Amino acid sequence: MRIQTESRFTELLGIEYPIAQAPMILQKPLVPLASAVSNAGGLGSLGCAEMSINELEQRISEMKAATDKPFNLNFFLHEAPTFDPVLDEQARSLVLPFYQRLGLEMPTNTSDTEAETFDTDKLALLVSETPAMVSFHFGCPPTQVVEALKGAAQIN
Ligand SMILES: Cc1cc2nc3c(=O)[nH]c(=O)nc-3n(C[C@H](O)[C@H](O)[C@H](O)COP(=O)(O)O)c2cc1C
Known part of the structure; x- marks a missing residue:
């Protein structure tokens, strides 16, 4: 039996199965779990809410070394x-x-x-790293942030 797995979600993200790993702050193990999900054809997620800009850069680089598949970076969007x-x-x-x-x-x-809020330094890093997906918790980012991320990912 063949299960229908293609959807707008899989097509947009370039993944095999319409399954996204729940992003979790302080997730352990972080990169091994997320990259395993991406490598298996789902969308691995890194909960980045507690990360400094330096850690974020480090984790993205570890993730890119562990998988060449799409993944999601998740942030909290709250006032400090x-x-x-x-x-x-x-x-x-x-x-x-x-x-x-x-x-x-x-x-x-x-x-x-524990949680750091999203800021312009993190946005600049994401624009240069172009993850397949960026998601937010505790709010919606301003239009300029969404447009900057979409522009970097070349999504209309
Ligand atoms: C320990 C823990 C940490 C979580 N951290 C985050 C987070 O950082 N960002 C987020 O958007 N959701 C976070 N969530 C919510 C999950 O991503 C998910 O949306 C939620 O658990 C519902 O999914 P489920 O019905 O499969 O459990 C967290 C959930 C748990 C249990």
Whole structure:
């Protein structure tokens, strides 16, 4: 039996199967998993939300060494949060009863943020690296960003 795998999605991305790996921040293993999916004919994804520009460049180069197939780079698109101690205290007192009920210790470090937001340096890198797909979480990028990425990938 032959399964129909061609679709607009496979055609646009140049992949064999219409299957995209869910991008995950802090995914482990990162490049081995994503490149295995791409090499198997799906769309491997790198969750890039926590990456600095240097790490991003490094991971793209590792990915290109591990596969010559298309892949997706995924970013968070949020405003960088500022730590608000009053809000933090309110949030902590709301969840404290749940921690107590489960006998868990309340974490102390709340001012760190793992996720870096998308910026113009990352956009410039993507325009030069032309990944098959760039996807965003927590928002839609402005039209100029979409146009810049489409222009680099030569998609109309
Ligand atoms: C641990 C974890 C991390 C995730 N990180 C991201 C992320 O960085 N970017 C994103 O767009 N979605 C992220 N997601 C959402 C997944 O990509 C996916 O959309 C979601 O799990 C729903 O797919 P599923 O129904 O196959 O589980 C994450 C999900 C999990 C479980």
